[in-house]
Amino acid sequence: MASHRVHADVPWSSTDLQTVLACSLIGVMGVPLISPILPDLRAVFEISDAQVGLIITAYTLPGVFLTPLVGLLSDRLGRRTVIVPLLLLFGLAGGGIALEPSFRGVLALRFVQGIGGSGLMVLAITLIGDLYGGERRNKVMGINGSAIGIGAATYPLVGGVLATVRWNVPFAFFSVSLVVGTITLFTLEEPSIEDPPATRTYVWRVLSAVLDPRALGLLTVAFLTFFLFYGGVLTVLSLLLSDVYGLAAGQIGLLFSMVSLANATTASQYGRLSRFLDAPELIALGFIGFGVSFLGVWAASTPVLIGAMLLCFGLGFGLVMPSLDTSAVGLVSSQFRAAVLGVLTSMLWLGQTVGPITFTGFASVAFDEPVIGYRVLLLCCGTASLVGGVLALLALSRR
Numbered sequence: 001m002a003s004h005r006v007h008a009d010v011p012w013s014s015t016d017l018q019t020v021l022a023c024s025l026i027g028v029m030g031v032p033l034i035s036p037i038l039p040d041l042r043a044v045f046e047i048s049d050a051q052v053g054l055i056i057t058a059y060t061l062p063g064v065f066l067t068p069l070v071g072l073l074s075d076r077l078g079r080r081t082v083i084v085p086l087l088l089l090f091g092l093a094g095g096g097i098a099l100e101p102s103f104r105g106v107l108a109l110r111f112v113q114g115i116g117g118s119g120l121m122v123l124a125i126t127l128i129g130d131l132y133g134g135e136r137r138n139k140v141m142g143i144n145g146s147a148i149g150i151g152a153a154t155y156p157l158v159g160g161v162l163a164t165v166r167w168n169v170p171f172a173f174f175s176v177s178l179v180v181g182t183i184t185l186f187t188l189e190e191p192s193i194e195d196p197p198a199t200r201t202y203v204w205r206v207l208s209a210v211l212d213p214r215a216l217g218l219l220t221v222a223f224l225t226f227f228l229f230y231g232g233v234l235t236v237l238s239l240l241l242s243d244v245y246g247l248a249a250g251q252i253g254l255l256f257s258m259v260s261l262a263n264a265t266t267a268s269q270y271g272r273l274s275r276f277l278d279a280p281e282l283i284a285l286g287f288i289g290f291g292v293s294f295l296g297v298w299a300a301s302t303p304v305l306i307g308a309m310l311l312c313f314g315l316g317f318g319l320v321m322p323s324l325d326t327s328a329v330g331l332v333s334s335q336f337r338a339a340v341l342g343v344l345t346s347m348l349w350l351g352q353t354v355g356p357i358t359f360t361g362f363a364s365v366a367f368d369e370p371v372i373g374y375r376v377l378l379l380c381c382g383t384a385s386l387v388g389g390v391l392a393l394l395a396l397s398r399r
Contacts, residue, residue, distance in 0.1 A: 009136045010143055015187045016131055017140065020124045022180050023083060024144055025151040026090060027120030029177075030059050030113065031352070032155040032260070034170050035234045036253035037163045039242035044167050045103040050364050053235055053356035058110040060230070063118035063349025070119030071342025074126065075202075079338075080188045083123050087181030090116030094174025113174070121148075122345035126338040129329040130191035135271065138326060142270030145322040149264025149314070153257040160253030206339045209331055215340070218328055221283055222347040225320050228290055231355025232381055233259065233313060236363075236374045237297065237306070243371060245303050255307045259314040266318025279323035284393040286323070289316025291386025298378040 011017050038052050045051075074082045093113035097106055124144065132140050162169040209215060234256070241247045241255065266273075273282065289312050296309030328344050329337065363373025 010139055016127065016189060016191075019083075019184050019188045020127050020131075020140075020144060021147045022184070023087070023120045023124040023127075024148050026087060026177050026180055027117055027124065028148045028152050029155055029174065030090075030094070030117045031056055031230065031234055032152045032256065033159040033173060035238055035256060036156050036160040036249040037167060037170060038235065038238050039252075040163065040167055040249055045106070047103060048364070049239055049370055050357070050360045051103075052239075053360040054107060055110060056230060056235060056356045057353050058107040059114040059117070060349050060352035062111060062114040064346050064353055066115060066118045067122055067346040067349060068339060068342040071122060071126070071338035071340070071345075072202075072206075074119070074123055074338040074342075075336065078190050079123060079127060079130070080184070080190050082119065083188065084181050084185045086116045086119050086123075087177050087184060088116070089113070090120070091175045091177030091179075091181065092116075094177070095172055097174075098168045098172035100168055116177070118349065119342070119345075121348075122341045123338065125325050125329065126341050127191065128325075129337050129341075137329070138274050138322075139271040141322050141326050141329075142267050145267030145270060145318065145325070146264045148321070149260045149262075149267055149318060151260070153260030153264060156253030156256040156260075157250075158253075160248075160250035163249045202336070202339075206336050206343070209336060209340050210343050212331070214327070215331060215344075217280075218324055218344060219347045221320065222324055222344055223351040225286075225290075225317070225324075226348045226351030227355040227358070228294070228351075228381060228385065229259075229313075229317065229355070230352040231359040232294060232378060233310070235356040236359045236377065239360075240371065240374055241303065241306070247303060251303070255303060255310060258307045258310040259317065262311045262314025263318040263321075264314075266315050267322050270318070270322040273319070274322075274326070279327045281393060281396050282319045282323045284389050284396060286316035286318075286320035287385050287389030288393070289313060289319065289389075291382050291384070291389060294378050294382025294385060296382075298375055298382060 034055070038055065041047070041055065042049070042052055070082060070086070090113055093109045093116060097109050101109065128137060128140050128144060158173065159170040162173060238252055241252050293309045293313035293316065296312060297306050300306045300309060324344070328341055331340055359374070359377055360370070363370040363377060367373035367376070
């Protein structure tokens with residue numbers, strides 16, 4: 001009965017909400033779907049661990065620079081005008097990799113796919129801010145985070161299963177974005193937002209909002225969260241599970257789903273949790289979860305224990321991401337919302353871009369055996385996350 005009350009105001013039958021969820025699910029697909037097959041791609045293209053990281057980096061790099069521009073265009077041209085081309089570009093480029101290009105061709109197509117994927121999640125969050133307010137906004141934000149978690153839990157499993165057919169089949173799955181883009185073109189109604197001011201005033205207001213101390217804190221949290229997730233979990237742990245434990249792509253995907261299942265469960269309860277703790281406190285708790293997870297993975301001796309520790313990471317992720325989104329949405333009015341969220345999302349993309357090459361590059365250069373380097377990085381990052389989260393929570397509780 002309590003669960004019914006929590007979700008009573010969620011407009012499940014709304015095509016706008018369905019579009020929001022679809023865009024979020026497509027936006028999160030780019031890396032989790034192929035993360036279980038990263039070890040296999042070393043043999044396919046005869047490449048090193050560091051080069052494997054480039055397959056993720058090529059996808060995430062465009063978002064670092066383009067996401068703020070996507071937000072600006074969305075504020076000035078309209079949400080649907082920007083969302084539909086991004087969905088189509090994502091599907092065309094991602095599906096094109098199934099045609100088996102060279103490794104350089106894969107990197108080029110991943111870069112183009114990253115252009116398409118760069119703004120989908122930020123525009124989904126923007127639409128939530130446009131369409132909903134108050135407690136309903138928190139509920140829908142939690143539902144969106146839960147959907148992302150469920151999708152991210154499913155994608156590694158799907159990718160691992162499809163890879164049993166052939167390595168390139170998971171890439172063909174990206175073409176589902178073409179269907180979503182076509183449907184969105186005819187179903188999404190353009191939200192009513194205030195007309196943006198002149199360009200100079202617009203840019204100045206966005207910069208002022210981004211340089212606010214609260215916004216700078218959110219940008220830092222966004223970067224660190226995805227730096228740890230994409231570098232430490234989706235890249236490094238995938239290689240460790242393959243090289244140390246001999247797990248196949250499907251088994252790796254199953255373990256990774258622990259992160260997303262815990263994330264989905266936690267995010268679905270965000271509306272309820274936000275009644276008792278404010279966003280900064282939930283973010284601090286999330287980083288404590290990251291720290292416990294990394295230290296647990298470092299100390300774990302079996303894949304089962306690693307899976308249990310990944311649940312801790314998912315719990316932290318489910319606390320941090322809705323807190324980031326709800327905090328950022330409330331910083332500015334609808335005139336500037338997409339641009340400010342675009343800057344925030346660019347930090348997510350920066351973390352995704354820097355994380356894999358930092359972890360794999362440091363371990364390869366600083367250690368004779370990359371596996372040893374990976375374990376040292378897990379220990380250091382886990383300790384820093386745990387200590388930082390505890391100190392932040394104590395400071396907030398005293399305040």
